[in-house]
Amino acid sequence: MTGRPDRAPAEIAFAPDVPAGVRRAVEHAARTRPQVLKAAEPPLPTFDRNALARGLRATGFLAVGVTVLAPVSYGILIATQRHAAQLPGVGTGHTTSAGGFGVGFLCVLGALAAAGVVLSWRAARPNAQEVADAKAIGAAAGRYVLPGGLSDEAVELLYRAQRATARVLATAVHCDGLLDDQRNQVVLPAQVWELAQHLAEHSDLAGRQPEQAAGGRVVPLLKAHRAALAASLAGLERRVTVLEDYAEQAVLADRRYVELQQVEQLERSGAGVLDLLARTAADDLAVAEVEGMTVQAAVLAEAFTTALQQAKDAAVVAMPAKSA
Structure with missing residues (x-):
């Protein structure tokens, strides 16, 4: 389902029991291979024959290049040896080493070919981590909701709920x-x-309804369908609003908590300040101000x-206790 480019930055919603490793695998796939998550059964990585063919072709091209350069290299070697043989004090024994050039060339060519085949095979073989991630994603099917599959209204509500939850869990009063x-x-x-599950279902149903009625008989049905979806979305928004109210109260309590901690810290040092004032200046007003810290606390x-x-x-309103 496509949406506006300025959609809320909601995160993938996971079932609470999904392990952290599976969550990382799903999130990585959403960034790199989103089409895998859209498949009913995510395919497992297989041996990439195309990658093997590309590697072997590259190895072949390299071998051809080395073979073409071999005669040139051999000619240079022979010329060098002949020149060296004409120098005073240099015997013909140096020229006999040219016969080993062919053997050396074949050794180098064989090593390059072997290395090319091995590297091509490793590139074509599926990565063990990718296989493990694919299996984990397949096992977690139905245990996560992708924001990309939600309507614009639904993804906005999901983002608001995730943000409210994050605000509560980040407060000092919670920690x-x-x-x-x-x-x-x-x-x-x-x-x-x-909430994410309900929003996914709502988005799916909303995406199935026709944009316009094909005839007069469809109009009342379409209106009723849209009214039911709107009422459902309004109910989900009320749940989000309650979560946001809870987050606001938690943040407010957190601010008071931090203020109280600071005042208590100042109060603990108040005795020292009071003693210093008493020893340096017998100012009843200053003493009264310091003593007033206790009242302020x-x-x-x-x-x-x-x-x-x-x-x-x-x-209590946001998380009502369920009866046994």
Whole structure:
């Protein structure tokens, strides 16, 4: 399914139980060989006869070139030896080595041919990693959703859900276990995967409907079909909105959490500041300002507690507990 060039940069949605190695294989194939992922059964890499033929042809051309240059090289060698034989103190023994030129040439030619055949064979043989990746992709069929197969509206919702989930998981309140980190790591990816499946189904159904009614009898059916799809998409958008609300509350609690940590750090050093002020300047106003840090910390702690509770309440809405 094609879309606008400015579509949201959504990532591939995976089922939560898909291993990391399989995810990397699918993502690599999406970048390098996207047609493999579109096939019902991704083909396994096979022995590339064309690559072997290309390699053997190149080896043949190289052998022909060496053979053509051989007489020239031999002529140069003979001329050099004759010239050397005419020099004082140089015997004819040097010229007898020219007879070994043919043997040496055949050895070089044979080595080049053998190397060419071996390299061509290795280039044509399927890479073990590619075979393993293809098998992994085939085994993961139906366990991932490609953004390229979604409609523009669907890929936008998927991107928003992925972004909201990433924002929650990146907060310090999540990383420090203040927002039920285990539940976030399990439920949020599961919700994004479920959403992706619904969006894929919606996109498939939307892509099948005709753009225009062929006759008057089709008009009401087409309108009802489009209305049902619009209602379905609106319901999915509400789920995304709830996730985004949760992310906003988590980020707000995170800001209060960081502020509280900074104030507590300043409060811990307040005693030293107060002592320094008492020893350097008996200024009641300055002392009162430093002592007021404790009150400020208490106020901020209360604000953080409120923000954290609001984030937890939003989590209940975004990730309702399923009854046993």
